[in-house]
Amino acid sequence: MTKPRIAVLGCGYWGANHVRTLKGLGVLHAVSDANAARAEGFGVEHDCLAIDPCELFRRDDVDAVVMALPPQFHAENAIRAVEGGKDVLVEKPIALTVADAQRAVDTAARHGRIFMTGHVLRFHPAFERLKELIEAGELGEVKYIHSHRLGLGKFHTENDALWDLAPHDLSMILAITGQAPCEVRGEGAAVLDRLSDFAHLHMLFPSGLRSHLFASRLNPYRERRLTVVGTKAMAVFDDVEQWERKLAFYRHEIWQDSGQWLATTNEPTYIPVEGGMPLTRELQHFLHCIETREAPRTSGEEGVSVLRILTGGTVMHS
Known part of the structure; x- marks a missing residue:
């Protein structure tokens, strides 16, 4: 062909x-x-x-x-x-x-x-492996997801920190939950100019799952971390880490004794992740969709869903 x-x-x-x-x-x-x-x-x-x-x-x-x-x-x-x-x-x-x-x-x-949305982190090998673990039930029932995407710079004339940084994490959160949030609350802070340099989003999903997102372009260090909390285990996708430590898996035990909650903590197991550039994998998927006419993993509808969160929440600016 x-x-x-x-x-x-x-x-x-x-x-x-x-x-x-x-x-x-x-x-x-x-x-x-x-x-x-x-x-x-x-x-x-x-x-x-x-x-x-x-x-x-x-x-x-x-x-x-x-x-x-x-x-x-x-x-x-x-x-x-x-x-x-x-x-x-x-x-x-x-x-x-x-x-x-x-x-x-x-x-x-x-x-x-074909209409595909450029949510490149959906094609990161570590995220793909994380999603496999979730779907296989290794984390149990997912109860909470929080993401931090922080750094310094990239000041756009039209996009604030929320619009520039949050779509990456929102696309991953939507892929994990498989549903749109029923409640979105947010807060942004403009420090340098009229556009927010910090942003927090809090989301509640119909299943009861909750999620929190923090994005900043005025932070002295880089952080690219997505944490998923389940009833059997927790997992962290940390894109700042080296390949062999990008996906950490924490088996935990939490129980109630005499009305008090207790927990045992365990050292993480680092899940092997196949190397590969997310952008290359994303574009290879686009080519595959063009040739086969299959719907993209990151469809246009997913792009619309992310926009609904960015525009539909009650966002306070200060």
């Missing part, structure tokens, strides 16, 4: 990663950017076409488009792409409003096109 011909729209920081990865996979056909000189530079560097954005969606030699734009431009360009017969992978967040995101996803469905 002939390999799909992929174009990347948006050659900024993350778009450049897509360009390099798709080139390595042998499917990069074109690049496109509002800055023509930037696109030309990438075209020369990677030996591919540089196409004006206005022409991109009319091209018969482009089968699919990967979009890494400022999020306010994602929905309209995704709609133009699928109406032009292209499959799309749209980086997170896929829009700024649920209505725009849903319209883009619905348009793709009407035209029979």
Whole structure:
């Protein structure tokens, strides 16, 4: 089967990663950017076409488009792409409003096109292994999930810390729970400017499971940690750790004696995790969906679900 011909729209920081990865996979056909000189530079560097954005969606030699734009431009360009017969992978967040995101996803469905959301950590080998453990019942019933995504920098003009950082963890939490939260409460704090630099989200799910998320772009150290608490065990996916320590498994015992809760603590077991770059695995999955017409693991509807949380909670700003 002939390999799909992929174009990347948006050659900024993350778009450049897509360009390099798709080139390595042998499917990069074109690049496109509002800055023509930037696109030309990438075209020369990677030996591919540089196409004006206005022409991109009319091209018969482009089968699919990967979009890494400022999020306010994602929905309209995704709609133009699928109406032009292209499959799309749209980086997170896929829009700024649920209505725009849903319209883009619905348009793709009407035209029979693949719409995949760029939730790259769903393809991290450590998270995939964690999800396998949960589904196999190794943690028992999951009761609580908390995530911390902290660091310094990446100050966007339109995205605050919540919108820039939280989608990664929200996509993983939704994958674990398999349901949307019935209650979302949040709090953000703008320290440097008008956009929040810190954000907390508290979620309650219909099953009774609770989850807490903390995101910050004003933190002196990096933290990329997802903790899952079950009735039989706990597990921690720590992406800052080395590969052999990225997934820690804690077997615990908690019981009640004379009205008091007691617990035994155990040293973690580190679960072996196959190496592999999440972005490469994500794009390989996109190619698989293009070729087989299977629904993506991170569908457009998942992107809409994340937006519902980002926009639908009661979020206080200070």
